[in-house]
Amino acid sequence: SQQGEEDPQALSIQEGENATMNCSYKTSINNLQWYRQNSGRGLVHLILIRSNEREKHSGRLRVTLDTSKKSSSLLITASRAADTASYFCATAVNNAGNMLTFGGGTRLMVKP
Amino acid sequence: GAVVSQHPSRVICKSGTSVKIECRSLDFQATTMFWYRQFPKQSLMLMATSNEGSKATYEQGVEKDKFLINHASLTLSTLTVTSAHPEDSSFYICSAGADTEAFFGQGTRLTVV
Secondary structure, eight states: OOOEEEOOOOEEEESSSSSEEEEEOOOSSSSEEEEOOOSOOOOEEEEEEEEEEEEEETTTTTEETTTTTTEEEEEEOOOOGGHHHHEEEEEEETTTSSEEEOOOOEEEEEEE | EEEEEEEOOOEEEEEOOOOEEEEEEEEOSSSSSEEEETTTOEEEEEEEETTSSHHHOOTTOOOOTEEEEEEETEEEEEEEOSSGGGGOOEEEEEEETTTEEEOOOOOOEEOOO
């Protein structure tokens, strides 16, 4: 079953704008990860944030985690047309931290 | 990061036949691998956990006799879709655990005609 819900389900922005995607989950987690998937392709790992972390940055990506609210957000700054893809949050629910449950995903379109 | 190779990337098969998908961890050993399925415009759903040397653990609603999983070595897990039907057409993707992270294969697009 899906653990996480993401919103929005779809997001359309202009190049240069920021894109924010939110993810909520239901149970305790070891870590939360964000992935990107281009249409019909495999997953690209973007960033992992552990349950004892609150914020993490990687290039134009900023991820926050609020374990009290069981929510996370992914911010992509200065978006580019190449950022067009589906973005999924995934929570690790086993002790090893590698068994993932995915959110519903956000389809992002960045218009040039 | 660690590399997981999945093969084939695309396969088209006739209804009623079986298809085998391989998932290999190339530079690390994985006692546990995971198989996911993704229908068009949907998210990934965990199908089963593949355990090296023992039986796979299937998620609720996944038929173990239809989706045969074999994890005979620490670097290879296979998923066989038996007696495939058009409704089995989907994107199948595996992951292998290394330490506390999961590394994904490239996925397999299965089309059953």
